Amino acid sequence: MMIPLLQNAGIGMAQHETDYLVIGAGAAGLAFADTLLQETDAHITIVDRHGRPGGHWNDAYPFVALHQPSAFYGVNSLPLGTLRKDTAGPNAGHYELASGAEVSGYFHNVMYQQLLPTGRVSYHAMSDYLGDGKFVSMLSGEQTQVNVRKKVVDASYFGTTVPSTHTPKFSVAPGVQLVTPTGLTQLWQRKGLRPTRFCILGAGKTAMDVGVWLLGCGARADAISWVMPRDSWLVNRATTQPGEEFFSHSIGGQALAMKALAEATSVDDLFLRLEASRQMLRIDPNQTPRMFHYATISIGEVELLRQIKNVIRRGHVRSINANAMTFDDGEQTMHAETLYIDCTASAVEPKPMIPIFQDGKITLQLVRAPLVSFSVAMIAYVEAHYADDAQKNQLCGNVPFPKDISGWIETTAANMRNQMQWSQDKTLRKWMVESRLDGFGKLVASVAPTDTEKMKILGELRSQSGAAMANAPKLLAAWRATNQRTA
Numbered sequence: 001m002m003i004p005l006l007q008n009a010g011i012g013m014a015q016h017e018t019d020y021l022v023i024g025a026g027a028a029g030l031a032f033a034d035t036l037l038q039e040t041d042a043h044i045t046i047v048d049r050h051g052r053p054g055g056h057w058n059d060a061y062p063f064v065a066l067h068q069p070s071a072f073y074g075v076n077s078l079p080l081g082t083l084r085k086d087t088a089g090p091n092a093g094h095y096e097l098a099s100g101a102e103v104s105g106y107f108h109n110v111m112y113q114q115l116l117p118t119g120r121v122s123y124h125a126m127s128d129y130l131g132d133g134k135f136v137s138m139l140s141g142e143q144t145q146v147n148v149r150k151k152v153v154d155a156s157y158f159g160t161t162v163p164s165t166h167t168p169k170f171s172v173a174p175g176v177q178l179v180t181p182t183g184l185t186q187l188w189q190r191k192g193l194r195p196t197r198f199c200i201l202g203a204g205k206t207a208m209d210v211g212v213w214l215l216g217c218g219a220r221a222d223a224i225s226w227v228m229p230r231d232s233w234l235v236n237r238a239t240t241q242p243g244e245e246f247f248s249h250s251i252g253g254q255a256l257a258m259k260a261l262a263e264a265t266s267v268d269d270l271f272l273r274l275e276a277s278r279q280m281l282r283i284d285p286n287q288t289p290r291m292f293h294y295a296t297i298s299i300g301e302v303e304l305l306r307q308i309k310n311v312i313r314r315g316h317v318r319s320i321n322a323n324a325m326t327f328d329d330g331e332q333t334m335h336a337e338t339l340y341i342d343c344t345a346s347a348v349e350p351k352p353m354i355p356i357f358q359d360g361k362i363t364l365q366l367v368r369a370p371l372v373s374f375s376v377a378m379i380a381y382v383e384a385h386y387a388d389d390a391q392k393n394q395l396c397g398n399v400p401f402p403k404d405i406s407g408w409i410e411t412t413a414a415n416m417r418n419q420m421q422w423s424q425d426k427t428l429r430k431w432m433v434e435s436r437l438d439g440f441g442k443l444v445a446s447v448a449p450t451d452t453e454k455m456k457i458l459g460e461l462r463s464q465s466g467a468a469m470a471n472a473p474k475l476l477a478a479w480r481a482t483n484q485r486t487a
């Protein structure tokens, strides 16, 4: 896969030349490379520790699925999925969700059918980037020094962790049965007795997937316990659907969200309004969620998860022994045969934001949350078509990933600021409308002026947005004063 070595330095280090050196062949690195190849003549070198393209999707548990519809995930040049709707299961009525295996297969095709055939990409799997343009093959130990003509692109910033590559932060006594979600699917291989009780550890989307999977595979709801350190607000999947038939949910939903933001009197009141208008869901209506990480779920899945009644809300588990779990406030007795399922890996951790464009370096981050693929493709487009880093950073304002429920407001406001800039720039506007990764751009652009119903929704969205942006800082200030958060 390497372009010919220019020379061997004679000290055992290969030399290699490229325009852009991309660290990471996950969704971020590939979507960036794909758009940059489409927009420039650049040569790109991609280095990744994994043995296949696709990053964390290669380590995912078998029943993982993409959160968002396939229609606008992946890279710009290659569609993902078939645009069919599920007719069975808890996602029925919504567009298909790509399975983990499908996403991995897709990224394989991206590399081998889209990127490498251009003749302008060199891909180095099983290679560890050491910094300063140097990487080492994890199989041969050979080091390569890359002479980067333009920029080093850090596509590892998101640092996604998944259960199979994560180390739990709690201790486990010998004899306790602890598995990852992948281990759960391998239970059929066990010779002896299979567990009759299950305990899900963690409150994120993986834990929700495990609950849905256990129930779907026949586990009794009363055999499942669930350690839920905190409750989350969840995005109603109906609001993320790409098709025109969902216009009132997606674009109408955005208008309702803006109205809620414009009229809310506090952050909690905002979420109650978002729930009332079906933008947000929560598993237990008696709990006030304190977390929001854009986990996306269908009403069908929420209804299934509500069957699990033994929810343990005592914070983070610190240790597990034969008959109990320990929390900061004491012990919780457990059945000795319990199989614990570790879902405590945090897929997405908020990280400090840094300028995306710096001298000789691009650090891929969100410019539209939570959409990784769109964000990095936009960054590549801006890199290709704009002159200096100051202007590029201006166009690619960082969008923070939420740290808590108030983060929804900060993220929404930052998304809107970027959207406003992009819509005033003719070149960007045109690219966005043509990009498959821009979820709703085409849908909005295709509304006929004679379609009074849809035009009314668009008008409502526009008129509520101003009031929403005016109210946002007030809500955040009040939240920070109460929660003693720093800005």
Ligand SMILES: Cc1cc2nc3c(=O)[nH]c(=O)nc-3n(C[C@H](O)[C@H](O)[C@H](O)COP(=O)(O)OP(=O)(O)OC[C@H]3O[C@@H](n4cnc5c(N)ncnc54)[C@H](O)[C@@H]3O)c2cc1C
Binding pocket: 023, 024, 025, 026, 027, 028, 029, 047, 048, 049, 050, 054, 055, 056, 057, 064, 065, 066, 067, 068, 069, 073, 127, 128, 129, 130, 155, 156, 157, 158, 159, 160, 161, 162, 347, 348, 370, 371, 372, 373
């Ligand atoms: C279950 C799940 C579902 C998700 N669903 C969605 C969704 O629907 N929509 C969405 O936008 N996001 C979703 N996400 C978020 C997800 O993080 C992104 O979609 C995306 O896959 C992240 O890609 P990435 O390239 O940033 O990270 P990764 O997939 O982690 O790729 C980074 C790569 O960098 C490599 N690397 C890191 N450091 C080095 C080094 N020093 N040398 C060499 N290689 C290195 C790693 O080996 C890895 O392959 C989901 C996440 C999870 C866990």
